[in-house]
Amino acid sequence: MPRFISAKPDSRLLPLPWETPLAEWPVNLLVALPRGLSRHVVRFIKVGDDVYAAKEVIDHLAQHEYRLLHALMRQGTPAVEPVGIITERGAVDGVPLDPILITRHLEFSLPYRSLFSPGVRQETVSRLLDAMVVLVARLHLIGFKWGDVSLSNILFRRDADTFAAYLVDAETGELHARLTRGQREHDIDIARTNLLGDFLDLQAGGLLQEKLDPLRLVDMVTSRYRELWNELTGVEEFSGGELDRIENRVRRLNALGFDVAELDIQTDADQETIRIQPMVVDAGHHSRRLMRLTGLDTEENQARRLLNDLDTYRWRTGQAHVDEAVVAHDWLTHSFQPVMNAIPAELRAKREPAQIFHEVLDYRWYQAQRECREVPLLEATHGYVRDVLSDLPDEELNLDVLAPVVEDRQLVNPYDPSMGYVEAGEEPPVDAWENQADDQPEASPFLDLAALRARAAAKARAKAESEARDTP
Amino acid sequence: MANVSFSDATRIYPNSDHPAVDRLNLEIGDGEFMVLVGPSGCGKSTSLRMLAGLEEVNSGRILIGDRDVTDLPPKDRDIAMVFQNYALYPHMTVADNMGFALKMQNVPKAERQERVLEAAKLLGLEDFLSRKPKALSGGQRQRVAMGRAIVRQPQVFLMDEPLSNLDAKLRVATRTQIAALQQRLGVTTVYVTHDQVEAMTMGDRVAVMKDGLLQQVASPLELYDRPGNLFVAGFIGSPAMNLIEGPIVSGGVQIGDYILPLSREVLAKASNDTSLTVGIRPEALEVAEQGIAVNVNIVEELGADTYLYSTLVGSTDQSVDGQQIVARTSARHKGRSSGTVRLAADPTQLHVFSNATQERLSD
Numbered sequence A: 001m002p003r004f005i006s007a008k009p010d011s012r013l014l015p016l017p018w019e020t021p022l023a024e025w026p027v028n029l030l031v032a033l034p035r036g037l038s039r040h041v042v043r044f045i046k047v048g049d050d051v052y053a054a055k056e057v058i059d060h061l062a063q064h065e066y067r068l069l070h071a072l073m074r075q076g077t078p079a080v081e082p083v084g085i086i087t088e089r090g091a092v093d094g095v096p097l098d099p100i101l102i103t104r105h106l107e108f109s110l111p112y113r114s115l116f117s118p119g120v121r122q123e124t125v126s127r128l129l130d131a132m133v134v135l136v137a138r139l140h141l142i143g144f145k146w147g148d149v150s151l152s153n154i155l156f157r158r159d160a161d162t163f164a165a166y167l168v169d170a171e172t173g174e175l176h177a178r179l180t181r182g183q184r185e186h187d188i189d190i191a192r193t194n195l196l197g198d199f200l201d202l203q204a205g206g207l208l209q210e211k212l213d214p215l216r217l218v219d220m221v222t223s224r225y226r227e228l229w230n231e232l233t234g235v236e237e238f239s240g241g242e243l244d245r246i247e248n249r250v251r252r253l254n255a256l257g258f259d260v261a262e263l264d265i266q267t268d269a270d271q272e273t274i275r276i277q278p279m280v281v282d283a284g285h286h287s288r289r290l291m292r293l294t295g296l297d298t299e300e301n302q303a304r305r306l307l308n309d310l311d312t313y314r315w316r317t318g319q320a321h322v323d324e325a326v327v328a329h330d331w332l333t334h335s336f337q338p339v340m341n342a343i344p345a346e347l348r349a350k351r352e353p354a355q356i357f358h359e360v361l362d363y364r365w366y367q368a369q370r371e372c373r374e375v376p377l378l379e380a381t382h383g384y385v386r387d388v389l390s391d392l393p394d395e396e397l398n399l400d401v402l403a404p405v406v407e408d409r410q411l412v413n414p415y416d417p418s419m420g421y422v423e424a425g426e427e428p429p430v431d432a433w434e435n436q437a438d439d440q441p442e443a444s445p446f447l448d449l450a451a452l453r454a455r456a457a458a459k460a461r462a463k464a465e466s467e468a469r470d471t472p
Numbered sequence B: 001m002a003n004v005s006f007s008d009a010t011r012i013y014p015n016s017d018h019p020a021v022d023r024l025n026l027e028i029g030d031g032e033f034m035v036l037v038g039p040s041g042c043g044k045s046t047s048l049r050m051l052a053g054l055e056e057v058n059s060g061r062i063l064i065g066d067r068d069v070t071d072l073p074p075k076d077r078d079i080a081m082v083f084q085n086y087a088l089y090p091h092m093t094v095a096d097n098m099g100f101a102l103k104m105q106n107v108p109k110a111e112r113q114e115r116v117l118e119a120a121k122l123l124g125l126e127d128f129l130s131r132k133p134k135a136l137s138g139g140q141r142q143r144v145a146m147g148r149a150i151v152r153q154p155q156v157f158l159m160d161e162p163l164s165n166l167d168a169k170l171r172v173a174t175r176t177q178i179a180a181l182q183q184r185l186g187v188t189t190v191y192v193t194h195d196q197v198e199a200m201t202m203g204d205r206v207a208v209m210k211d212g213l214l215q216q217v218a219s220p221l222e223l224y225d226r227p228g229n230l231f232v233a234g235f236i237g238s239p240a241m242n243l244i245e246g247p248i249v250s251g252g253v254q255i256g257d258y259i260l261p262l263s264r265e266v267l268a269k270a271s272n273d274t275s276l277t278v279g280i281r282p283e284a285l286e287v288a289e290q291g292i293a294v295n296v297n298i299v300e301e302l303g304a305d306t307y308l309y310s311t312l313v314g315s316t317d318q319s320v321d322g323q324q325i326v327a328r329t330s331a332r333h334k335g336r337s338s339g340t341v342r343l344a345a346d347p348t349q350l351h352v353f354s355n356a357t358q359e360r361l362s363d
């Protein structure tokens, strides 16, 4: 009987056919959501209104990934949420089935395969790369070496005008107290190779905007990572007369979305030179502040936008001297909530609430520019629903975003993009190696001493022969 | 291609009071396949990671060829970590899947193609080069992944438990393939595994580690025939060597009611010991009239061999009595192996260890 290991069990998962290999599950239990490439069998399963991602993976990796995802969650790092592991799943033909790792499907996540596709704007690409770099740097800050940075292992979500990136595959990850430079460099090295492969693959499949050069994209990622890392952790030295550079550094980090929890400031004996280095920085400067004030859980740039609106609201309603928390509550009930209430229920799956609010603000700004007047928030909301939202695809469970990209081509397996598209007339070539391997007997668990002695003897013979050849 | 040398290389992790790798001295020859093996936590991965540039070296040096790489970043060391990640891209051909990373190193197209073709020949993948990878089997995918490392032509291959994520059957096949490939390529390789059978079947030489300390480096056969200390004796071999402790008596060691004779030379070296441990491999035991008394519990036939799983009897020492003894005998003894029997040890295949120093005393 299968065994469930879970911190937050969902009893609706129990009756699913765990004793069947995941690749053979009946399709009525699955949803064919777009997703990245994978080496393992990965399927999205639907229970009630919830969708989970299931990955069939050998035991020690399942345990490892489950634990790491928990660790990332505790640290507040953007990653998919681990739900549980199903082990002891029984056997097919005497071969036991690998465990299944369950994570919660990340709502509103956008599959990268459609994000870089023809028609995409250079600015969008740039923002996707930035989001990726921020994610990697955040992971490195907490001592996490990913070991498999790739487009397939990252999920993107809208974040105001930009994107937020989430980690989805922690299987190769390692959590250390602190990363060495070599470990970070190695991670970036792996990222470069993987991303180059990802972009070249998109290109080969006609899924990459023509103007984009894979090699250049990869170099951009590397150089941006270096810049960001330097800003986050680098030492800055200046003379005693430039004390404002301390505050500037903190402001720059805040603007990048990071809080400085510990700044190391050293002065030399005669106070001539000052040396500063951020020791502990935490991501989520704006989202934490918004969460504290309003309880809203948003991405960093959404938070920035909402906080700006909150500031404007405070000023406009003449509450400059009222406590910030009080104004925030007021803003929530008189600005944010009414906009949400004005969104028809059937359209709410198209965008996250904070993203909708951000887009309404944008809509209002353009309308105000166009009509040279101040537009009330609710009026803008109705206009936005009518002109924008109703035509957008559903992004909560992003079913059709992929559709325009594949057009006349058909995935070999609608549940697994790793197999590529159907192509005509393909007979696999004969593989001498594989045929040979099939003929080999099962290896014994014991050490084959006879083989060992034979090998040693052959080696000694070869050595003697080559020596005989060398000495004429 | 190059040799690799660790000299007094030490790694102490932050917040740890003892070294994970303690003054490692290891010379790996040009083109050699060196396997690091040992129980979990012994420091083998840390050693490999120091060589890769992923862990700091707190003291000591590491050289690749005659270059001191101790402080170089990983990408400047001309090494390749194999099997870390081997995603295959569905829209690219097998050839492109193998060769694309060379684009980052500005290798000209003609040379890229040449290197890919050469690797494909080595891997038996020539006929697949223009195919898409979707129809490849697990084993073929592994080979494409190896190809990706081969085309880079690094000075050293590093592999950390590369087979641990494969199922049992693929593991055995891949093991053979890697060893054969390495031999043909002749690229210096450092390979980490906790599995001694894997280590012994693959390595030109095997370095056994325990608690951060190198125990012995030798060819598989030498490790098997002449383990240098008690740890190596117990660790190498499957089924494991029988290690039987007994007090020194005149002419040998007392085991139960039997005195196992030992040579004068060995006993002379044991002047600081009151008791010794005798190691006897299962195949060095035969059922006989005279010998160590055991109770046979299970008889198992595997091919031409019969394995007797038994327990020592007749000792007054509680800790020794009941110890498991495994013997591998030829099949003709089968009829007699039940109840209490005596096992005679081949006197030319005895391994004698000092209990005081754990070191080998016999030749």
Ligand SMILES: Nc1ncnc2c1ncn2[C@@H]1O[C@H](COP(=O)(O)OP(=O)(O)OP(=O)(O)O)[C@@H](O)[C@H]1O
Binding pocket: A034, A035, A036, A037, A038, A039, A040, A041, A042, A052, A053, A055, A080, A081, A103, A104, A105, A106, A109, A148, A151, A152, A153, A154, A155, A168, A169, A171, B087
């Ligand atoms: N919780 C989730 N929410 C949304 N998408 C997910 C989730 N889990 C997995 N996916 C999708 O499934 C794909 C494959 O999952 P995953 O990366 O874990 O598999 P894998 O076999 O370990 O991949 P790799 O080959 O990179 O090791 C991802 O690229 C992602 O698109």
Ligand SMILES: Nc1ncnc2c1ncn2[C@@H]1O[C@H](COP(=O)(O)OP(=O)(O)O)[C@@H](O)[C@H]1O
Binding pocket: A176, A177, B013, B014, B016, B020, B038, B039, B040, B041, B042, B043, B044, B045, B046, B047
């Ligand atoms: N990042 C780390 N931080 C602290 N201790 C570590 C770290 N990695 C390994 N160790 C410790 O160092 C020792 C050797 O580990 P490792 O090299 O991984 O051994 P092996 O590969 O032989 O299993 C172990 O005691 C382990 O707990």
Ligand SMILES: [Mg+2]
Binding pocket: A037, A038, A039, A152, A153, A169
């Ligand atoms: Mg993945």
Ligand SMILES: [Mg+2]
Binding pocket: A148, A169, A170, A171, A172
């Ligand atoms: Mg993975």
